[in-house]
Amino acid sequence: MEAWVAWLLVAALLGLAELLTLTLALGLLAVAALAAGATGALGFPPVAQAAVFALGSVAGIVIVRPIARRHIRQPPLLRSGTAALVGREAYTLTEVTRAGGRARIGGEEWTARPYDPDLVIPAGSTTDVLAIDGATALLYPVAGPAVPD
Template structure:
């Protein structure tokens, strides 16, 4: 019957974890469930408590830090013009250092010039945005597969 008490304690800790969201009570619930498994195998309350305590401390020391690390880090947020770098688009007009043109990036029109001043990019060419300076996109043609 001890295993039922351990399962009940573990279930209560899981429900309480839903309100705290610290992952501490979840690790303690893991210890309680380990105590329930031990209680199903033995009738010694001391052994059950020791197993529950050891498993809970192990989970707190090993599993919780890595889970928190994964939850608190995410992909780098790209804002402003940084998110446009690396975008691919097509030039509707011929672009050179002496003939700036316009391209559409993410639905917005941008002035565009080649990143390399010696290049001439023909109309209809696929380009990649290398840099944004002010309101001008510096682009480079993408290699064509023939």
């Protein structure tokens, strides 16, 4: 078997191992093995192939992996799902008490409770959505009278 074919097999095994472990290291080693295989396919000697693999591996682990890990850890730029509702304005459709109520948030009707359990928010009030607890919006009045319990 020619050396470049062995490099391709090593690259395939490392790629498969990366899919199973998700370490970001084995995939970079697979890319380095692919580069070494390409070097062998171009007719370079095994010493050059090993050097390409070593340089590619070091460059991937030392340079590319930290950058990739930093990008993976960043929070998403666009909030979605219930996280997108936090901070939005809501309009109460019924009186909202510790026992419950209804509010309209962005065109959808939600069950609601006051964020402060001692408040009673009257129907027709404008509120802020401070949190989502399951399928219930926790609201706090923007301005105006809030009647204590």
